[in-house]
Amino acid sequence: MKLNRQALLNHLRDPEEKALLAKVLDGVDKVLRHHRPLVTNFYDPYHTGLIISLLERFPDLDFATFGGYDTAERVRIAIFPNYLEEAAVDFGISLLAVEGNFKMVKVNHRDFLGSLLGLGIKRELIGDLLVNESGCQVATTQEVVPYLTANLTKVHRVKVEVREIDLSELILPELKIKEINTTVASLRLDAIAAAGFGTSRSRIAREILSEKLSVNWHVCSELAAPVKEGDMLSLRGRGRVEVAEIKGNTRSGRISVVLRRYL
Structure with a gap:
């Protein structure tokens, strides 16, 4: 072909x-x-x-x-x-724990990512970074594991040790979810996205037309595309909004919806 x-x-x-x-x-x-x-x-x-x-x-x-x-x-x-x-299919993913004494030093996602990129590792070889009290857990490709375990020795001046871990050791952060009860004029994509991401329809329209918004992980540039219950909207740099419930019409003719924004 x-x-x-x-x-x-x-x-x-x-x-x-x-x-x-x-x-x-x-x-x-x-x-x-x-x-x-x-x-x-x-x-x-x-x-x-x-x-x-x-x-x-x-x-x-x-x-x-x-x-x-x-x-x-x-x-x-x-x-x-x-x-x-x-x-x-083997996805070739390894999970690493980057651990050190961070009790006296405040570090965040950017600190750990900066230390990884500072070793010459490309961003595309790094998945999620989950920061916890003892350091950070990192998803990465199997190919770079030996290099990281040998060369990642400090994060923000704190000495660290890197070891490979099993999925059972992963500490998942608690998701911050904001529930939005609102009404919209229609179930068009621009109307739902504007309500979910807290912006105007004219501004969200520019984002949609610039192909920065995805519906269920598919880029959608159609302002009037219909949205249904269960759909997940992703806006580049702004997170995700789930259409949790479509309740029906109000007395004024608008549509009552429940949206969940994942922060």
Whole structure:
């Protein structure tokens, strides 16, 4: 199968996104030619949605996502022939604990990420970072584990030790969820997104038209696209909003909805 790259990429305006999907197409070509699975780097929900939208155009392929644990935000995407089962695919993810005495030093996500990137590790090789009292737990690719365990020795002037851990040792943070009870004029994407992300419809319209918003991990640039109960909206840099419940019409003719914003 010969890939029509021009037709698949020409609609993209962002050069970085075009470069990303061109790289994914290289992977697609390898899978189609060699009939072997391929796993991408880690990507956030927005870029994951872009990649999934592209992969859905290939009927001979299947794909799956995983970030080291079920609720991970940053995930790797496995691309494989559609006759294979997902269970046969190795995502190549390792979990690391970066531990030190942080009782007297306040550190955050940025500190740990900065120390990792300072070693020359690309962001795409790092998944979620879960900060806890003793340090941080990191999802990463198996290939960089030996390098990190040998070279990551300090975070914000605090000496650390790095060890590989099992999924059972992972400490998941408590999700902060803001429940929004509101009414909207319609179940259009722009109306629901504006209510969920706390902004005006004109501003959210610009974000949607710029292809910065995904519905169920698929980029959607249609302002009037219908939204239904259970849909998950992701806005680049602004988190996620779930359409938790659609209650029905109010006396004034508006629609009562319950939205959950994940902070």
